[in-house]
Amino acid sequence: MIRVLLAEDQAMVRGALSALLNLESDIEVLGSAADGEAAWRELQRLQPDVLVTDIEMPGLTGLELAQRIQRHELPMKVVIVTTFARPGFLRRALDAGVSGYLLKDAPAENLAEALRTVHRGGRAIDPQLALEAWSDADPLNDRERQVLRLAGEGQSAGDIAAQLNLSHGTVRNYLSEAIGKLGVANRIEAYRLARQKGWL
Amino acid sequence: MIRVLLAEDQAMVRGALSALLNLESDIEVLGSAADGEAAWRELQRLQPDVLVTDIEMPGLTGLELAQRIQRHELPMKVVIVTTFARPGFLRRALDAGVSGYLLKDAPAENLAEALRTVHRGGRAIDPQLALEAWSDADPLNDRERQVLRLAGEGQSAGDIAAQLNLSHGTVRNYLSEAIGKLGVANRIEAYRLARQKGWL
DNA sequence: CGCCGCGGGTGACGGCTGTCATGGCCGGTG
DNA sequence: CACCGGCCATGACAGCCGTCACCCGCGGCG
Numbered sequence: 466m467i468r469v470l471l472a473e474d475q476a477m478v479r480g481a482l483s484a485l486l487n488l489e490s491d492i493e494v495l496g497s498a499a500d501g502e503a504a505w506r507e508l509q510r511l512q513p514d515v516l517v518t519d520i521e522m523p524g525l526t527g528l529e530l531a532q533r534i535q536r537h538e539l540p541m542k543v544v545i546v547t548t549f550a551r552p553g554f555l556r557r558a559l560d561a562g563v564s565g566y567l568l569k570d571a572p573a574e575n576l577a578e579a580l581r582t583v584h585r586g587g588r589a590i591d592p593q594l595a596l597e598a599w600s601d602a603d604p605l606n607d608r609e610r611q612v613l614r615l616a617g618e619g620q621s622a623g624d625i626a627a628q629l630n631l632s633h634g635t636v637r638n639y640l641s642e643a644i645g646k647l648g649v650a651n652r653i654e655a656y657r658l659a660r661q662k663g664w665l
Numbered sequence: 666m667i668r669v670l671l672a673e674d675q676a677m678v679r680g681a682l683s684a685l686l687n688l689e690s691d692i693e694v695l696g697s698a699a700d701g702e703a704a705w706r707e708l709q710r711l712q713p714d715v716l717v718t719d720i721e722m723p724g725l726t727g728l729e730l731a732q733r734i735q736r737h738e739l740p741m742k743v744v745i746v747t748t749f750a751r752p753g754f755l756r757r758a759l760d761a762g763v764s765g766y767l768l769k770d771a772p773a774e775n776l777a778e779a780l781r782t783v784h785r786g787g788r789a790i791d792p793q794l795a796l797e798a799w800s801d802a803d804p805l806n807d808r809e810r811q812v813l814r815l816a817g818e819g820q821s822a823g824d825i826a827a828q829l830n831l832s833h834g835t836v837r838n839y840l841s842e843a844i845g846k847l848g849v850a851n852r853i854e855a856y857r858l859a860r861q862k863g864w865l
Numbered sequence: 866c867g868c869c870g871c872g873g874g875t876g877a878c879g880g881c882t883g884t885c886a887t888g889g890c891c892g893g894t895g
Numbered sequence: 896c897a898c899c900g901g902c903c904a905t906g907a908c909a910g911c912c913g914t915c916a917c918c919c920g921c922g923g924c925g
Contacts (some may be wrong), residue, residue: 475748480773481681488684548675573680608902619854621881633881635903641883651883651911653853654819808872821911835873841913851881851913 467584470511471497472504472518472527473546482517482546482576489577501525505533513541515580520547520554528554531561542583546576551663552597555590565589603664609643612636614665617656667784670711671697672704672718672727673746682717682746682776689777701725705733713741715780720747720754728754731761742783746776751863752797755790765789803864809843812836814865817856 469486471494473479483494495511498504500523508516516534518527525533531543544565545558555566564583567575568591579589605613615625622640626633644655659665669686671694673679683694695711698704700723708716716734718727725733731743744765745758755766764783767775768791779789805813815825822840826833844855859865 475769476772477746477767477769477776478678478681481678481685484685484688484773485681546677567677569675569677572676573684576677606901617853619849619851619857621851623881632904634905637882637884638903641885644883649819651819651821653817657819823911832874834875837912837914838874841915844913 467492467580468511468514469494469580470504470508470513470516472499472501472516472522472530473497474499474519474522485573486517486577486580492577492580501527501530504530508534508539508541514584515542515544517544517546517576517580520545520549528557528561531558531563535562544579544583544589549663550591550594551661552594552601553603553663555594555597555663557663559590566591566594568594601662603662604646605643605659605664609639609646610659610665612639613643613652613656613659616640616652617660617665667692667780668711668714669694669780670704670708670713670716672699672701672716672722672730673697674699674719674722685773686717686777686780692777692780701727701730704730708734708739708741714784715742715744717744717746717776717780720745720749728757728761731758731763735762744779744783744789749863750791750794751861752794752801753803753863755794755797755863757863759790766794767791768794801862803862804846805843805859805864809839809846810859810865812839813843813852813856813859816840816852817860817865 469492471479471483473482476499479497479499483497486492486494495513496507498507502524504516504518505525516530518530520527527545527547531545534541534543542565543563544567545563546567546569547554548569550568550570558566565579565588567579567589571591582589611629612625615628622636623633626636629636640652640655643659644651647655647658649655649658669692671679671683673682676699679697679699683697686692686694695713696707698707702724704716704718705725718730720727727745727747731745734741734743742765743763744767745763746767746769747754748769750768750770758766765779765788767779767789771791782789811829812825815828822836823833826836829836840852840855843859844850844852847855847858849855849858
């Protein structure tokens, strides 16, 4: 029997996935959580074999949750189930020691199968995403990421400078470098590209 | 027996919702489709009582699908199930004659209950969203929407002008008006706000 | 008819952006 | 020690952005 905890913020999807997994005779859904912090509490209480988690959740993300499990050396596997086919996300997930990374685009049957594979000690990584993950690395450094994130919210160089205690010229230099590294024409495109790649 | 067709692009969610609905003894899932065009074909073949559809799908969106059903006066109810709590979306959905509009944030049990309500001839609209929908209307006109959409992709006034056969000054005027109407500081914030409200 | 409102355009102004060259200040490393 | 590379700053310049006042042409409408 594979004992599973489910973390997913959208209640309807959470309920539906739970129904789906409970159809399998060798899988038992112990419980579910609507955000990262709740999942962290439930996980210690229920001691599941496998945690199935989304990435984008309020408070603590699925990636941060996986990191925390790794740091505390808790004896359970983690499987990420997400909408986002972003190489950067998979990369961070693998760094956090997860055993599975599936896309919600994948057929529903894959999920139960992936849980069995992982429970046996194997890995279940979306194959085409695995290729991309190591192909192009994040070229941005911390400052560039930081500045780009704020620029993407519509803030001007001056606003950003004030927030980070930098000069407004320096902020523009960082933005210029990020734009150059990403090979795009302006901050908006740079933000979109970096976001899509999972680098923010 | 309520005969249902399911349209949802994410395979895993589609399978999970299908499993969820099939647990109900008075509901039968006739089939499912991964995009709007496929749903349109299946819907004519299977003649379901209710179509349950997502909004964001490749090709034809759920909103466009609902409009098409309305135009052809097909004898079926439509229930939208979506991630997006955007007043503008609900508004357009109601204009397209849908009977239900649920958020994926809502508890899973709501879905079956909503289907029963709708099948009985009632409406199932997310209550707090219904309030917002009529509170603030979209202040943008067609041109402003068009220009803002392109600006949000990182295109310059010149690029946009070329695409729409306008002068580059006119594009800037439209952007300026949109920024003013939305009460924000620049095109990036204008785009984000309009998008969040469901006006794009 | 005159008069509006609306879609589109022009030109000018100040401020912001993106680029580049240059320089100072560390903290390694040979 | 000298040297380099990362980090931060400055200043200059061209070009783009956001705003405003004003213009034209056209369809409706009293």
